[in-house]
Amino acid sequence: FGGPGGRGLGGGDLEQEVFDPQGEFEISGLVAGTWDVTAFAPGYAPSMVQGIEVRNETFTEGVSLELVMGATVTGQVVTATQPPEPIPGATVSLDNSASVSFFDPAEEFVPGQQQRTEPIRVSADEEGRFTLTGVNAGSRLIVAESPGYLQGRVSIDVPVQGNPEPVEVTLRQGGRVIGRVIGQRNREPIAGARVTLPDEGYIEDMAEDLVERGVTTDLEGRFEMLHVPPGNIPLIIEHGDYAEHETRPLGIAEGRETNAGDIFLPEGGSIIGYVFGADQTWVADAGISLSGPNGRDNTRTDELGMFEFDHLAPGQYRVSMSESGGGFGPGGGFGPGGGSGTTLSQTVTVREGEESEVIFSREPGYTLSGRVTDEGQPVEGLQISLSLASEANPAGEGGRASTNGDGLYSIANLSPGTYRVAVSQRQRQRGGVTLRRSEVTIRDGDVTFDIELPRSTVSGAVRNAAGEPVQGARVSVIRDTTPRSIEDLLASGGGPGGGAEQARTNANGQYTLERVQEGEMTLLVRRGNDNYGYQTQQISLGFGEELTGIDFTLGDAATLTGRATASANGQPVTRFYIMLMDASNTPVLQRNVNVDAAGTYVITGLNEGRHTLSAFADGFAPIYNLALTIPGPGAVEQNLAFDAGGTLHVTVQARGGELVDRARVEVLDANGNMLTLPPNRQQEDNFFAEFFTDNFGEATREHLPAGQFTLRVTRDGYYERRELITVPANGRRDVNVRLEPVNTAGN
Structure with missing residues (x-):
């Protein structure tokens, strides 16, 4: 039972098992309001009835839910050899999840939706054949495993009526990788180094036991990895006395041996830092986060305001400092789970065998405070996040706070500038839901910024070309269709499925988008991995408006x-x-x-x-x-x-030759749009527009496409500089940029 609280802030639902032989159920003690009822049973597809009105001291009856029997899936598990051979005794499993929203593994998880997992598991017979019964309709993933083989996975679409075609699941043995790990400085073999593959647990066909343990080098520094998935895969080398190292991608082939050769492990460098408060005293217990070639790490400052990271692989890192303070409760918080604070970030280059220093000094700043309300009533427990929107400053500078029982929040020590404001609600499932986005400018004083949560709604129906309702389609709001880089879309929540502004259609094909922020927007409807295409529609929505009849028709995909x-x-x-x-x-x-x-x-x-x-x-x-x-x-x-692409290394100096740190470097295409940089396993920030010079005035980006581009460099207090550059294929381009100060440059 999904009740009134489940549709608004706070959440709320109830469950009851049905033991009656006639399938009848009864539940009492419901609060008045609108409820959704969903029935789940093993071997059946879920059934849902929405919009049941419950009134005080009134008995509501006649709610009927019809369950449809699940499908039967048959198939065979075979080897990757030619001709394929059956694998008897292989374990075949299927995640038979049933959900109100028909959760699609290829799409993002929909926060707030209820999930039921009833896995089906069988063993293949002597001919490798298997039968899975009672499979729910929708997109399903079949997983097959057998000792000595990599995991095999096949996605299928199970129809609402009837059975899918027989499935063949192929299991591979993978390749063999050998190599030796050696110290970069002393050229001595390293025993006890751990060798793993990237994204442990993410590579889909990786055998689970191999992922968990990896392999360890012997006394001669040698290692052997078996059953490595075919493809271009690097190795990750770790040892407590050395910096983590990632090799170049190795071409792994099925049934073949790949020699990684000698892998040289650097001892790395270190970062030491200090945090000063607004009164120039040490700040103890400040939160410090690090992201870069070594992945992510966290620490806190000691009683002298000092922190340190050692054995870091050479490269560029982003160091962020979060300082609490400025709230309404003890320690700057708002009670349990509350808190407020500001954030500063710097880009630092670590070199082999060297120590890099970082100093965070908090200048006296201004305070942003206000109240968050929902239909005029204060809302407790929401998170307010700020990020500096200025293009001339690194992202990450800002702060966060939680609202107290009166809906109040406060974030202190903020520098002047324009900030992006996001109001989010935590969910029992992963992450949170963004309820409102806006901007606020701080100039020369404290700012009061009250926020009213959106309460506009959009509703309609989704049908196929035959006029039949489409269940489980996702309706998403896209705020801006201007061509932009992916990092801009993700940072603003403009992509499909971002934030709270999304919904799934029910069994009647109906949907309701609640708490939609007013403005111009595009609605996107997709069913996921099935036989339907998508459809878009542009709408305009006012604050508090209820827009109905926004219908969609999905054609063949x-x-x-x-x-x-x-x-x-x-x-x-x-x-x-x-x-x-x-x-x-x-x-x-x-x-x-x-x-x-x-x-x-x-x-x-x-x-x-x-x-x-x-x-x-x-x-x-x-x-x-x-x-x-x-x-x-x-x-x-x-x-x-x-292609591997090229590397761009930029050094930024002032007129007198002084190195300029925190300068923003952008690579623009022929249309003047900033290039999107590829996501990186170890440094997720590479996915965003965080391209700033470090403490040496340098900035490096790898894997840029070869070609001619425009380099734009900006920094507060300097004039913008643009240069035409050519990035070579599989090579490196070094560029020196000289910036002119605004207050001394000639006309």
């Missing part, structure tokens, strides 16, 4: 397929991130795409028409703005070949 490989060796990439824009520049698809061992990828749920495709694979240069025309329903082939 087109499928995009092909091979995603490295151009250097033809080996498949493990996965890539895709951004697909339609002819109106609306981002209709943004998600990770998995690639199988043969290098094949499949993307369903697309429409006919002109599209623009950008693809990003870890360790490779992105593929930008590839023109793609989909003629109509059916399969369209598009192969993607990823």
Whole structure:
């Protein structure tokens, strides 16, 4: 039972098991309001009835939920050899999750939706054949495992009525990788180093036990890894006395041996830092976070305001300091779970064998405070997040706070500037839901900024071409369709499914978007990985407006397929991130795409028409703005070949030769748009526009596409500088930029 609280702030639902042989149920003690009732049972698809009105001291009856029997899935588990051979005794499992929202593994998790997991597990017979019964309709993932083989996975679409076609699951043995780990400085073998693959637990066909343990080098520094998935995969080397190191991607082939050779492990450098308060005294217990080539780490300052990170791999790191204070309760908080504070960030370069110093000094600043209300009533427990919106300053500078029982928040010690404000609600599931976004400017004094939560609604229905309701379609709000980089879309929540402004259709194909922020927007409807395409519609919404009858019709889908490989060796990439824009520049698809061992990828749920495709694979240069025309329903082939790309190293100096830190460096394409930089496993910030010079006035970015670009460099107090540059393929370009101060430059 999803009750009135589940639709608004606070959440609320009830459960009851039904033991009556006639399937009848009764529940008492419900609060008055509108309730949704959903029935779940093993072997059946879930059934839901929405909008049941419950009144005080009134008995509501006649609620009927009809469950449909699940489907039967048959198949066979075979080897990757030619011809394939059956694998008897293989374990075959299927996650038979049932959900009100029909959770789609290829899409983002929908916060606040109820999930029921009833896995089905069987063993294959002597001919490798298996039968799974009672499978719920929707997108399902079949997983097969057998000792000595990599995990095999196949996604299927189970129809509401009838059974799907038989499935063949192929298990591979993978490749063998050998090598030796040696100290970079002393050239001595390193025993006890841990060798693993990146994204432990994420590579889909990785055997679970291998992922958990990795392998350890012997006394001679040698190692052997078995059952490594085919593809271009780097190795991660870790040892307590050395910096973590990631090798170049290795081309792993099925049934073959790959020699990684000698891998030299650096001892690394270190970062030592200090935090001063507004009164120039040491700040103890300040939170310090680090992100860079070594991944992410956290620490706190000691009683002297000092912190340190050691054995860091050479490269650029982002160091952020979070300082509490300025709240209404003890210690600057608002009670349990509350708190407020400001954040400062710096970019630091670590060099082998050297110590880099970072100093955070908090100048006396201003305070942003206010009250958050919902229909005039204060809301407790919401998180207020600030980030400096100025392009001339590194992102991450800002602060956060939680509202107290009176809906009040306060964030102190803020520098002048324009800040992005996000109001979020925590969820029992992962992450939170953003309820409102806005901007506020702080100039020369404290600012009071009250926030009223949005309460506009949009509702309608989604049907197919035959006029039948489409259940489980996701309706998302897109705020801006101007062509922008992916990092801008994600930072603003403009992509599909961002924030709270999304909903799923029920069994009648109906949806309701609640708490929609007013303004101009585009609605995007997609069903996910099935036979439907998508549809968009532009609307305008006023504050508090209830917009009804916004209906959609989903036609037959087109499928995009092909091979995603490295151009250097033809080996498949493990996965890539895709951004697909339609002819109106609306981002209709943004998600990770998995690639199988043969290098094949499949993307369903697309429409006919002109599209623009950008693809990003870890360790490779992105593929930008590839023109793609989909003629109509059916399969369209598009192969993607990823290059390593080039490296850009920029040094920024002032007129007198002084190095300029915290200068913003942007790489622009021919249309003046900033390039999106590829996501990186170890430094997630690479996915965003965080390209700033470090303490040495230097900035380096790898995996840029080869070609001619415009380099734009900006810094507060200096004039903007632009230069035309050429990035070589598989090479490095060094650029020296000289900035002119605003107060001394001539005309």
